[in-house]
Amino acid sequence: MLDILYIEDNPDEADIFRRLISRMEHPPGFLILSSGSEAIDYLLQQGNYQGQSTPLPHLVLIDLKLPGHNGFEVIQQVRATSRTCYLPLVVYSTSDNPKDMRRAYDLGANAYLIKPESYHQVSEMMRRAIDFWLTQSQYIP
């Protein structure tokens, strides 16, 4: 069962994400994709994913700076497609630039999380975000 789709190109970030998920009491199911283009193909069932039944996640966590299509383009594509237009989309980025935040919200992001620097802060943020989006606010695709 797919709870979280995490779009992230930095292997360290992905590794730390895997680690903190594994330390959770009830670890959610997740998939990590390392490029924007692949994420779009997956969510829109096109390209390599054409004809496959790709389960939709309950939450998409997305980095902004990605190879191929960047995070903003992914948000735009997701919001423009009827299958995914109500999917909970949370930006998870190092950038604290207000311009990036405004742009993400303008394109339809549901939330914007700035990556903290310390591991403890990261794991605390992830725990609370996952709790909020998967337990408190359950969206059935």
Place this chain on the structure above:
Amino acid sequence: MKVTPDLTNCEKEPIQWPGFIQSYGFLIAIDPVAFTIWQVSENIEGLAGQPVNSLIGQPLVNLQLGDLSGSLLHDMLVIAMRSGTPEAFNPYPLKLHGRDWLAIVHRHDGALIVELEPTSQLYGGLSKPLHTLLAQAMSDIQRSKTLAQLLEKTAQQIKQITGFDRVMIYRFGEDWHGEVVAEAREEHLVPFLGLHYPASDIPRQARELYKINLVRGVADVNEPRVPILPVNVAQYDRPLDLTHANLRAVSPVHIEYLSNMGVGASMSISLLYRSELWGLIACHHYSGPRFIDYPARQSIKLVSQLLSTVLEIRKDDEDAEVSGRLHDNEQALHQQMTADWDVVQGLTKHPITALDLNEATGAALLFEEELHLLGDTPAPDDILTLIDWLKNTTSESVFQTNQLPNLYAPAEGFRDKAAGVLMVVLSRQMNEYLLWFKPEQIQQVSWGGNPDKPVERTNTGDVRLSPRKSFDKWTQTVRNKSLPWQQVEVALALKLREDLLQIVAGKANQIRSLNEQLRLANEELEAFSYTVSHDLRSPLSSIKRYTEIYQEDYGHQMDETARGIFDRITKASDRMSMLIRNILQYSQVGSSGLTRRLLPISEMLQQLREELLMGETARTITLQIGETPDLEGDQTMVNQVFSNLLSNAIKYTRPVPEARISVRGMQSNQEVIYAVTDNGIGIDMKQAGKVFELFQRLDSAASYEGYGVGLAIVKRILSRHQGKVWFESVPYQTTTFYVSFPRRIS
């Protein structure tokens, strides 16, 4: 009836159809087809032996003029008319009472006009054969080096040919008053050379006539004129038009004018320059009548036409020389401005300046709000006031006058420098003007008689229209005038204006293109900042996080020393991360957009006070907020200014037992100033230069955390707001940072 005492009335006199001829000849006007007589001069009566009215309407063949038969005259005219241009064969020699006479024929006013006039033998012959005199005249013209010399030789030649007592060359000014510029006279006569005569001496319609009929004369001032009868031409209801008739009687006013001068006979020959009357050759005879016959008149006409041609060529040469030099200078100025890429420098800082563009003696350039002066000019304040007056006086791009004080009274104060002004408008919007000045020429003008007193009063006190009686030299001083501005001077001023505007426009384009480059560079910088924030911070985060993870997983196996080492790694990566954040902030101040609006500073300061004092519970700090005038600025940036100044105040008052910090604003018409004061460690003024430099830290601050970025950011933000930042400090007593924001930023 009251007569208006104004000699310009002369201008209304129809001098081309006076209805009279001079008495030395006879005039017959005939029907050019039927050869019947329309009009004759009254003196024909004596010659024909029958009353004039009996001749009118008769065929010419019936006329008998003494021993001259009408049929001879008739046959001659028939042949003349057959050629189509009877004027071409003038004169037609005749014998009248055994003497040589000439018939001069021309067609005008619908009539064939026949004038009979004697040959010169009647009044004495010429000193030399005509062709010899003419040849001499031509060689003199060729040999003269200057215009003055040429005119004088011509006057002498004409005097020799005609035998007049005085021959003057009279030159018209712009206002049509005349000046005697050359003279040949009998020795006993008072010289008229250099005298001026008012324009009314030769009225407008006379000048018009002189352009058509180049030679005319009065053979004897004292002889009564002879009427032409009947008075009116049948078909016109007015007298015959005598424009081209040599016998035409001149106006009685002119006869009176000549008599007043003591002139017995006169002749004048027109000098034309480019179809306009340039001057006259005026001949006066004082010792009785003088008649110049047709062949001599033709010769003089030839000489005058020759002189006119030479005038044109000479004047063209002179103009061409001056104009060539000025054009070269204009070219040079253009090149200088282009090469310097600077209008002011190009016009004022080389051997050739704007002053070499014309004959002006001073020039002023008001450009980019600065006044630059060249040569002899009025005082700067006078020039600025003059420009204010000029720009409201004219809406044209060029203005010129050679009598400024007569238009603008304050100019009398500096007429010795600027009685004449030529101004070109560079830009009304930018208030940019270029002016040239010519000084006053105080002229002593000598008039042939007082020109203001042309009117005579009779004994009874009635005003009578009459030319003046006295032609004695009368000197007048003319003030407030400079030399006039020549066509070429105005033309070149306009050309220079075009060159200058082209350079100004070129510069504006260059600035636009530099701005565009700057904008692109800023965009690149922003992209770079983004990369820095992301790419440098990500690996740093990894270092930090894995250090934490290592401590979490293997911390229990580590001893004190190992834990200490890990602490250092964590702290170093914290510092680096803070540094990157600061650099990013600093660069964003320069590159990100600025949104100005009126900011409620009071709220901003209260919120900052709350945030900043939150972590300082262990100390006694009073942060007092005074007057808080609103100011216009970018909210994020202004917030950062106060945040940085207040955190510094908090940071550097740490060693003080009771920290007292205050922030208060003041406003004037131009600016809003905020002052942040503390009683902290302060700044040694010896190191004042370093305070706002990026990454510069003072010795006294070495033990405090920081990277030397905060105040550099403050300075950068203020400079982006066209504001200022400065400080005063007495260490451990009072240190104040001031920031000033301009009001009403456009």
